[in-house]
Amino acid sequence: MSTARKLKVMASVSNSLSFKHGLSLWCPQSPSLHRIRHSSARNFQRRGFVVAYSSFANENREFVIVGGGNAAGYAARTFVEHGMADGRLCIVSKEAYAPYERPALTKGYLFPLDKKPARLPGFHTCVGSGGERQTPEWYKEKGIEMIYQDPVTSIDIEKQTLTTNSGKLLKYGSLIVATGCTASRFPDKIGGNLPGVHYIRDVADADALISSLEKAKKVVVVGGGYIGMEVAAAAVGWKLDTTIIFPENHLLQRLFTPSLAQRYEQLYQQNGVKFVKGASIKNLEAGSDGRVAAVKLEDGSTIDADTIVIGIGAKPTVSPFERVGLNSSVGGIQVDGQFRTRMPGIFAIGDVAAFPLKMYDRIARVEHVDHARRSAQHCVKALLSAQTHTYDYLPYFYSRVFEYEGSPRKVWWQFFGDNVGETIEIGNFDPKIATFWIDSGKLKGVLVESGSPEEFQLLPTLARSQPFVDKAKLQQASSVEEALEIARAALPAEAAV
Template sequence: MRHVVVIGAGQAGAACVARLRSKGYEGRITLIGEEPVPPYQRPPLSKAYLLGEMPLERLYLRPESFYAENGIELRLGARVEAIDPAAKIVTVEGETLAYDDLVLTTGSTPRRLPAGMGGDLDGVVTVRTLDDVDAMAHRFGAGARVLIVGGGYIGLEAAAVAAKRDLDVTLVEMSDRILSRVAAPETSDFFRALHERNGVTIREGTGLRQLIGEGGHVTGAELSDGTRLELDFVVVGVGIVPETQLAEAAALEIENGVKTDLQGRTSDPSIWAAGDCASFPHGETRLRLESVGNAIDQAECVADNIAGAARDYAAKPWFWSDQYDVKLQIAGLSSGYDRVVTRPGEEGAVSFWYYAGTRLLAVDAMNDARAYMVGKRLIEAGKSPDPVAVADPATDLKALLKA
């Protein structure tokens, strides 16, 4: 009986094993995860779950019984120590496990502040796992003083939750504006204004020089402009890096993640990769996407190919972020844009449409699901509507799909 081993029990790993069974794969399947809980959703962790609006059971992607009922061996709280590609075995806590196909869905890990800056002090936290959120929940008491380091989506979402819990929130971003690496100034301006209306102090063009501690616990911070803050805790949201240690030790090719071909194979034909940890060909370049949508779609493509489909992965990038009462939905990739078109929506909704010349690249839609859906379909179809028509609120968006 053939054996597929999947390392990493997150969104991609769970999607891969479920897809294998749904496609009729009859061999043995083992899903290995380091955390002691079944695969769960990460996006609600720092929002609905932290706010107490979502119970633990609703985080789970599937009931734990699903895995046993579908003949999937779920090994939780287990760490894979090594991969031996020549022997086609993995070592799990001293035990060897043979595989025919191995799938790496190891995800990513948050960047942390160095110990020399105070990153090892108690009260300096990251937001990535269930344990992370459970450990920090007691700190989110009204009036507590928190510093958010990083003005990307991770940092802004943490700031929104803290503000909703009536904390005293300061966010610092080294770049000249929040979201500078992922969005246009128009989107940055929208979210800056949103956070400031909700009482968050945003310091752009300002970095963290040093955290200050007392008795091993963080008590303050010195910023790059010399400002000193008194604090109760710090949330670090300065991005994530692909988890490639096992792949590197197994001598797999690495290029901004585990390097795969269009079908998800690594440099070893019996080893595959999907999700945050994997980079894949995309046009003339390579791409690594950090999103739930990509984790699911890429993992399902790998499962199909293990089952013999031999199909290439066609990425359809989409992302979202929830902050206060605003749902941001993003379609496409904005890299290389030279023009942003603003389209007003109803009741304060707005969308920003990114163009490179006359080609539509991406759409950021704030509380405008219709603009997002139409923009996504246009991008996937390779259609680029006239920017003048897009900017005119009188234009029927659906009509653009027929043009």
């Protein structure tokens, strides 16, 4: 590595910013309450590092990514695009597989075996965004060192050294933390780890669930969010007795309106799924064989089940990086608009990063594949080039269910923006429906179910532009198409598509 190149990278590392914590909690249904407050830039001492060679004969690596999920895969692609991967980049993962598109695990991966389920290497990163499939061979060809099944257990920030579970020492020049999240679990004392109880975060989890579904008769899904809805839809494909239990009043309460949720609940009920809403679980009960046999509710009732899937959320995986600086409100590792932590040379991306959500002026932590991809790309470009603009993310969520062969109706919705203000619902769900969120006359968010490619393409433009919309005119729209056209017409000339 030339002296000039080394100085360029070291200078990039030294430009880290630090800013204060304790900022506003990001919740799609909560308005912004606090402004982001940055502290002034500080001049950090340059941190040197020993140049690593392609063979990695010693512990020195110029760039190290900790974590093997989507964010790591997209970061690797960006390093390659900048010609800075070969012999310089190392990825340390707890998994046995190269990075893959994780959303498949609760969608196509769970399809019955006769309905063409998704399987690796079919959904390795970056096929989810139309990129080249990054198989293990791809990483070898690009000169990227992959360390599998050996998670990082400790970090020495002063010495810029990582220690893995096997005792391997890795010295880094720049470090990117991409550890993602771990599934929230039921405690052991209420049966959270009984045989037949499943959580889904990786391929091994999904494989274990499929083994249970092959023998199952009665499935209970705990949680009415994305995981719960997607797993329940997959269980229907297996023709299993399926029940969803959750404490809220309706499905996906953090996004769906009661009216919209009712439409989806009816669709699931038409497919044989039963709902137990507003319920609290006391414990999971085992049968005589030691496997889970039932769910016992706080009201004393029980629901028989031989397979239970827990989908009650996830927690950012911050260990062993607590010293890097955590956000006490939204969780995760605090970063600035370039994904720099308060520690020079250390970055955090994807689910684990608490970052400034620029367009809504608040701090966010977003658990979504789209953010994993974009944050990785933005971070690496900032690290390797002269890019200085702040990450400007538009919140985006979607789900796809009942997509297997033979399904009477395949469902795919997309949402962009912020679900604040009052809502206007257009359409009857058959064939499509749209929900608009209007706050102080501005269109803040929009969800469309069963839209055309052109309609889906319009949504991010509407959400980012936040045009003033004639609410009365929108309410009178006779179809989703007409409503979207009204919203399109309200766009400023430079944003119209």
